[in-house]
Amino acid sequence: xxxxxxxxxxxxxxxxxxxxxxxxxxxxxxxxxxxxxxxxxxxxxxxxxxxxxxxxxxxxxxxxxxxxxxxxxxxxxxxxxxxxxxxxxxxxxxx
Numbered sequence: 383x384x385x386x387x388x389x390x391x392x393x394x395x396x397x398x399x400x401x402x403x404x405x406x407x408x409x410x411x412x413x414x415x416x417x418x419x420x421x422x423x424x425x426x427x428x429x430x431x432x433x434x435x436x437x438x439x440x441x442x443x444x445x446x447x448x449x450x451x452x453x454x455x456x457x458x459x460x461x462x463x464x465x466x467x468x469x470x471x472x473x474x475x476x477x
């Protein structure tokens with residue numbers, strides 16, 4: 383890859399991710415071995431496996447649903463802050 387070029391981010395279906403995770407969790411393959419077989423990065427598959435363990439209650443952390451809700455609340459919070467700031471400015475005496 384030359385300077386200035388960016389790698390295209392690949393999108394994987396939920397089914398592909400689920401099957402890849404199962405290769406590790408129930409198929410007896412290591413993350414590195416399964417990732418190599420699937421042609422994906424170890425770190426990508428490792429993240430999917432970690433999240434699957436969290437979602438299954440096998441590891442501490444935010445579940446996928448909790449992450450989605452947190453993102454939604456953060457977006458709502460940002461919108462409300464912006465609206466509040468606009469209302470504050472609208473009610474300031476002009477000088």
